[in-house]
Amino acid sequence: MSDHLHAARPVPWALHLSLLALAVAFPFVFPSNFMVNFGVMALFYAFIGQAWNISGGFAGQMSFGHVAFFGVGAYVSTVMQMRFGFSPWWGLPGAALAGALVAGFVAVVSFRAGLKGSYFALITLAFGEVLRIISNSVDITGGGLGMLIPMKSGVANFQFEERSGFYFLILLFAAASVALAEWLRRSRFGARLAAIRENEDAAKALGIDVLSEKIKVLVLSGAMCGMGGCFFAQYFLYIDPTIVFGVDKSVEMLLVSMIGGAGTVYGPLIGALLLASISDITRVMTQIQGLSLVIYGGLLVIIIAYLPNGLIDLFRRRGGQPGGKR
Amino acid sequence: MLQVQGLSKIFGGLRAVDDASLSVDKGRIVALIGPNGAGKTTFFACVAGFHQPDAGRVHFNGQDITGMAPHLIARHGMVRTFQITQPFAKLSVLDNIMVGAYQLHARDADARAHAIAVAQKVGMAPLLGQAAMELTVAGRKRLELARALATNPQLLLLDEVMAGLNPSEIVEMVGIVRTIRDLGVTVLLIEHVMQAVMSLSENIYVLSHGRVIAQGAPRDVVSNPAVIEAYLGRGAAAIHGGGTHA
Amino acid sequence: MDLSILTAAAINGLLLGGIYTLVACGLTLIYGVLHIINFAHGSLLMVAMFGVYYLLTVFKIDPYVSLFIMVPAMFVLGYVLYKGLIGRFSSGKDENILLITLGLSILLENIALMFFKGDSRTITVAYSDTMIELGPTLVPLPKLISFAVAMLLCLALGWLIQRTDTGRAIRAVAKERMGARLVGLDVDKVYAISFGLGLATLGAAACLLMPIFYVSPTIGHVFVLVAFTVVVLGGMGSFLGAVLGGLIVGLTESFGGLFLGESLGQIGISLIFILILLLRPSGLFGAKA
Helix, strand or coil, rough: EEEEEEECCCCCCCHHHHHHHHHHHHHHHCCCHHHHHHHHHHHHHHHHHHHHHHHHHHHCCCCCCHHHHHHHHHHHHHHHHHHHCCCHHHHHHHHHHHHHHHHHHHHHHHHHHHCCCHHHHHHHHHHHHHHHHHHHHHHHHHHCCCCCCCCEEHHCEECCCCCCHHHHHHHHHHHHHHHHHHHHCHHHHHHHHHEEEEEHHHHCCCCCHHHHHHHHHHHHHHHHHHHHHHHHHHHHCCEEEEHHHHHHHHHHHHHHHHHHHHCCCCHHHHHHHHHHHHHHHHHHHHHCCHHHHHHHHHHHHHHHHHHCCCCCHHHHCCCCCCCCCC | CCCEEEEEECCEEEEEEEEEEEECCCCCCCEECCCCCCCCHHHHHHHCCCCCCEEEEECCECCCCCCCCCCHHHCCEEECCCCCCCCCCEEEEHHHHHHHHHHCCCCCHHHHHHHHHHHHHHCCHHHHHEEEEHHHHHHHHHHHHHHHHCCCCEEEEEECCCCCCHHHHHHHHHHHHHHHHHHHCCCEEEECCCHHHHHHHCEEEEECCCCHHHHCCCCHHCCCCCHHHHHCCCCHHHHCCCCCCC | HHHHHHHHHHHHHHHHHHHHHHHHHHHHHHHHHHHHCCCCCCHHHHHHHHHHHHHHCCCCCCCHHHHHHHHHHHHHHCCCCCCEHHHHHHHCCHHHHHHHHHHHHHHHHHHHHHCCCCCCCCCCCCCCCCEEEECCCEEEEHHHHHHHHHHEEEEEEEHHHCCCHHHHHHHHHHHCCHHHHHCCCCCHHHHHHHHHHHHHHHHHHHHHHHHCCCEECCCCHHHHHHHHHHHHHHHCCHHHHHHHHHHHHHHHHHHHHHHHHHHHHHHHHHHHHHHHHHHCCCCCCCCCC
């Protein structure tokens, strides 16, 4: 579950730029609503998947409750807009802050208690549940009925007339997240996270403040998730406790990273493309509810069993050996 | 440089470390030896902050660091290695050492240069690209050492760095430890391999059942009856007449 | 709030808690022996409950009679699952097994969704509406029967673990795997049996739950958290802990609903889980993790 930080050949800039170019061209080549929506969903999952990846893959702190940060972002931005009259664009920083705060709280409380591995995963699940139950029970969030954002197209309302407006915005987020992951691969912070992931005691013996770094990475991850939540709310114009605090989102974030390749820069994108494709294809070809997730669950089991580094291993085997050149 | 006074650590009913005192002067190589289960690693763990001692104080460069968090102690210049090596398994040798180097350098390029230099000093330069988990035992021991060295420590606590090495590897490692000392690093080592202890250390402490039972120059310690008894059992001193063994 | 309402809530909580105990016993057995956190525990219960549902609606078999079918069937399922899937990864990283059981739970839940859609189903039997007076409250007969049978089964399981040769083998492997191997125990077989037993308890719990609850493809989520909370509260690997934990969680759910309302009341369980993990991760009776 890792990318030999510097040992594998670093992704060449040419690749980054070509992928970006392809992504920018995509909505012009495939302008239909269906395809643009596919693009939006793929990039959306790539973005929140990367958010999970940063704390779960790079730092090795597997979480089952990332949806907590996502949902809190969705609700905070929507509540700001609907109950307090803020311009929807303020929702983005508001959501990021909310996600960061909740993540910070969860991190401080869990890591100080020494929780790691599976126990940490389970407690994050419980935190997500708590938030879901609360949002289901209080008036300000509309309780179980959720919240509806009235359709008012226009950039000022954070609603784009052309779906491609959403596309380019989420592309910006996703690209930034890829840049962030690349930075992690070559920075001191990223090296420390990898050390923590591999061996906490050894990391401490080398002067790394493990607790502090873990908190930092979770806060960063939480902020990103929060932004994802805000985007989601604006794109779908309806949120409720099950949608934005349900376990399914946590699982999806985890899934795209683990299947694509946790701890790698492009793993989440690969996983997201796969998720969005399977999702759309199954929806179009059959009426069977849940088929895409069946495929997903099966893939997860197969990947963990046979390709534990994720699908990205298929790309790497062709290239250099793990070890690479220096 | 290091002053440990009356250190004790109790686990349940067991006194793993019992009122042990030890001191290490700057620039020296000091060894901590003793039969298995004597409490040596626990002692290290307490000194380096991985366990909270139940009694006693630890002073490093005049500062009281008793019970300080391990990463802070490391930042103060005391770095330990582990008896069972703890490499960052999936990272390359270079990346492993860079984690240590990042203690001193914030920038990627500087850390990398420093790490490469350290690797050369301990003879790991050809292995830089290899994943840590693919190394042999000897390689891992050396990596553990290199990683600690990359933090530019003042005092290195080496826990059985010779364990699992074959005779020629031991000779090489002894040379490396000497080189490290010559570079200005003070060394405190736990060791079972007597050949290494005798050729490296200037001062030896002997731990048995958690207590320091002898201390002094290598030749004196090794012929000390109490030490012989600790290793070989009651009455052994009489049989062996206080002779040396390697 | 007068005493009779509180007592009624307490009674209902205990009755449901008894069944949680049974579910948790399976989970704690699996953890205690295999050191696996079985995330699929909830979805496997759901599968068993659908089994009971169809045994009644298609074959007209009373759910309590189904015990004789479901328990062995789930045991076999568990044994096969272990041999075919879980066993290969039980010695790997902790988190990998968690992920595999997560994958399994996703598979099961969504296969169920594919076949059964999202609706909840309940069953009724002849005596569904028979009420028994218990103190200040009227309790449906099935609830009482289920509680009694659950407690009996927990005792039976406990007896099996303590008094039979198989149980001894299980305890040996749980305590010291290498040693058990050295004295000739087939550790892998013990693992498979333990996993099978863990699922067998789910088979039993399903029979006991169907008359008083409902089933839908997604209830796995609910039960997973409940089961984990009971096990963590009681202490991983402790049966006494599972019993006490189950009763406490049942009570919490009941009182939570009473004082905080239907929706917010569910929060009690998650909060217990969080607090135990933070403050006393070994639970009431568990060994230090």
